Amino acid sequence: MSEHSAVTAELYARVQHFYAHQMQALDAGRFEDYAATFTKDGVFQHSPGAEPAVGRDGIVAELIAFHRRFDGDPVRRRHWFNHIALAPLADGSLRSTVYALVVTVRPGGRPEIAPSCLVHDELVVEEGAIELRSRRIEHDQMF
Amino acid sequence: MSEHSAVTAELYARVQHFYAHQMQALDAGRFEDYAATFTKDGVFQHSPGAEPAVGRDGIVAELIAFHRRFDGDPVRRRHWFNHIALAPLADGSLRSTVYALVVTVRPGGRPEIAPSCLVHDELVVEEGAIELRSRRIEHDQMF
Amino acid sequence: MSEHSAVTAELYARVQHFYAHQMQALDAGRFEDYAATFTKDGVFQHSPGAEPAVGRDGIVAELIAFHRRFDGDPVRRRHWFNHIALAPLADGSLRSTVYALVVTVRPGGRPEIAPSCLVHDELVVEEGAIELRSRRIEHDQMF
Numbered sequence: 001m002s003e004h005s006a007v008t009a010e011l012y013a014r015v016q017h018f019y020a021h022q023m024q025a026l027d028a029g030r031f032e033d034y035a036a037t038f039t040k041d042g043v044f045q046h047s048p049g050a051e052p053a054v055g056r057d058g059i060v061a062e063l064i065a066f067h068r069r070f071d072g073d074p075v076r077r078r079h080w081f082n083h084i085a086l087a088p089l090a091d092g093s094l095r096s097t098v099y100a101l102v103v104t105v106r107p108g109g110r111p112e113i114a115p116s117c118l119v120h121d122e123l124v125v126e127e128g129a130i131e132l133r134s135r136r137i138e139h140d141q142m143f
Numbered sequence: 144m145s146e147h148s149a150v151t152a153e154l155y156a157r158v159q160h161f162y163a164h165q166m167q168a169l170d171a172g173r174f175e176d177y178a179a180t181f182t183k184d185g186v187f188q189h190s191p192g193a194e195p196a197v198g199r200d201g202i203v204a205e206l207i208a209f210h211r212r213f214d215g216d217p218v219r220r221r222h223w224f225n226h227i228a229l230a231p232l233a234d235g236s237l238r239s240t241v242y243a244l245v246v247t248v249r250p251g252g253r254p255e256i257a258p259s260c261l262v263h264d265e266l267v268v269e270e271g272a273i274e275l276r277s278r279r280i281e282h283d284q285m286f
Numbered sequence: 287m288s289e290h291s292a293v294t295a296e297l298y299a300r301v302q303h304f305y306a307h308q309m310q311a312l313d314a315g316r317f318e319d320y321a322a323t324f325t326k327d328g329v330f331q332h333s334p335g336a337e338p339a340v341g342r343d344g345i346v347a348e349l350i351a352f353h354r355r356f357d358g359d360p361v362r363r364r365h366w367f368n369h370i371a372l373a374p375l376a377d378g379s380l381r382s383t384v385y386a387l388v389v390t391v392r393p394g395g396r397p398e399i400a401p402s403c404l405v406h407d408e409l410v411v412e413e414g415a416i417e418l419r420s421r422r423i424e425h426d427q428m429f
């Protein structure tokens with residue numbers, strides 16, 4: 001249980017802040033900003049069973065396609081994160097395992113909170129910059 | 144997407160901790176402690192369309208008036224925050240944009256989680272102390 | 287309202303990270319890892335009115351007994367934390383007061399989010415390691 005000790009408090013706070021801006025970009029529909037948080041060859045699998053999107057252009061295209069389903073259905077979505085657990089990988093990158101809940105709001109409605117997910121990230125820290133090498137989402141209700 | 148780099152990890156963690164104490168004070172009904180987290184001329188607009196309260200005494204008065212609505216309706220309220228995104232402003236202060244959910248519990252009941260909000264704060268950091276210059280709450284269901 | 291100033295940002299981030307690993311261990315059923323986050327004579331009262339478990343073996347035994355109730359009822363539980371508020375105690379340890387929500391998911395179902403709790407912890411920081419001396423859970427609906 002001391003694997004967290006291998007990650008400095010300084011890096012931990014930076015990862016939290018990285019996620020805050022990243023997820024606010026996603027939820028605001030700023031897909032290019034979201035994609036820019038990935039490495040150039042970053043891999044993003046937003047749903048179990050979905051084909052992963054690869055590269056920043058691929059990620060933007062996937063997000064545009066996904067959100068097209070909600071044309072004519074005005075919806076605001078907020079991805080909440082909790083318990084960001086970091087562990088160093090052998091190559092110097094970081095594994096990050098995070099709880100997520102999706103809060104969905106429609107005009108005049110109350111928030112729906114679903115699904116509950118586990119986020120599996122690999123983060124690369126180079127010259128002070130944090131980038132996401134891969135993200136895979138696991139859904140809690142599928143077991 | 145690198146605007147977060149302009150804020151140190153040290154300041155980021157301090158802002159998180161500031162919010163933790165601030166919001167626990169509010170939810171515990173310690174309105175003077177809550178008001179004391181604002182600057183002397185701080186501005187607090189807790190609901191869209193509401194007249195903003197100005198100054199610490201004004202903030203306390205507004206909170207007392209607001210909570211009077213719940214006389215005879217015992218209720219516990221917890222304001223949850225997520226994804227605190229900081230960005231430096233030109234004058235050296237910080238813009239802070241935060242997700243919020245209000246958890247409401249009544250005796251013997253289950254939590255209701257609503258509304259989902261966006262918190263727009265301006266924070267002043269002076270001689271090591273953090274103070275809130277203004278807070279404006281946006282409700283997600285109003286769009 | 288400046289009691290948070292007595293806790294460094296570095297320690298604050300470390301406590302957050304400690305909780306992330308600790309609670310992911312609990313929710314994954316790694317009870318020995320969870321118990322190892324307590325001091326040798328650590329005290330854990332997971333529900334109001336329950337007899338507190340004492341010591342790591344006692345904590346593991348209590349968790350096994352508690353989860354036996356859910357034999358034949360597949361359930362995934364995620365404990366969310368928010369607003370970790372630290373305050374130094376006279377003996378150099380830390381009081382930590384934290385909001386918690388329990389997210390429960392069953393196969394194919396939607397998350398249930400209950401109860402809302404207040405976590406009362408005492409943390410010991412020695413030679414760089416964080417350990418939990420005691421944890422007591424208060425339920426919000428009991429008032």
